[in-house]
Amino acid sequence: MGKKTNYITREWYENLIHELDDLKKNKLPQVLERLWEAKAMWDLSENFEYKSAMEDKDFINSRILEIEELIDNVEVMASEVKKWEKVVDFGSKVTVEIEWDKPYTFTIVGTWEISIDWDFKLSFDSPLGSVIKWKKKWDTVKMRLQTGRKDVKILDIK
Numbered sequence: 588m589g590k591k592t593n594y595i596t597r598e599w600y601e602n603l604i605h606e607l608d609d610l611k612k613n614k615l616p617q618v619l620e621r622l623w624e625a626k627a628m629w630d631l632s633e634n635f636e637y638k639s640a641m642e643d644k645d646f647i648n649s650r651i652l653e654i655e656e657l658i659d660n661v662e663v664m665a666s667e668v669k670k671w672e673k674v675v676d677f678g679s680k681v682t683v684e685i686e687w688d689k690p691y692t693f694t695i696v697g698t699w700e701i702s703i704d705w706d707f708k709l710s711f712d713s714p715l716g717s718v719i720k721w722k723k724k725w726d727t728v729k730m731r732l733q734t735g736r737k738d739v740k741i742l743d744i745k
Contacts, residue, residue: 592663594711595697596678600663605655610647618643636715658700665695673744675719682743683719685730690742715739 595603618640625637664677675681675695682692693709701710709716718728724744729736 591660593657593697593699594664594677595657595661595699597663600658600661603654603658607651607658610651610654613646613711615631615647615651618647656704674721674723675741675744676721680745681709681719681741683715684740684742685715686737686739 602636615681621640622637622644625634625640628634628636677695677697679695680692681695682690683705684690693707693715695716696708696710698710698712701708711717711720712733715730718730719726719741722728722741727738727740730739
């Protein structure tokens with residue numbers, strides 16, 4: 588079984604490369620220096636600085652591995668807008684209306700770009716993202732929710 592391809596935007600790819608570079612060139616050497624200094628204090632069993640530096644080192648190493656695995660099988664998506672029609676694509680800024688509610692505007696991104704903070708990014712893999720994928724302005728689609736189906740109308744694509 589092959590690895591799953593990770594679809595991300597150019598902006599997110601560049602952010603990951605920058606973070607990986609910073610982790611390897613700055614953060615990891617700094618924490619290794621903290622470890623060396625903490626080891627010089629001898630009694631490691633009661634040494635808070637040593638334990639803290641070890642935790643930081645483990646976190647940095649795991650983040651480096653996570654980023655390397657992600658970018659190892661990545662496909663950077665670019666919005667490919669056709670001359671005669673615009674469709675919901677990676678990087679598109681889409682305004683939708685769900686069952687006559689107020690309009691919501693999202694930027695379409697890869698799954699890995701979604702953060703815990705509400706930042707108006709929508710993954711193509713999300714329930715809403717998967718139903719509006721490749722649709723055109725003014726298309727209306729049905730989104731399945733636990734409470735039933737809702738009509739989603741695409742009001743604008745930029």
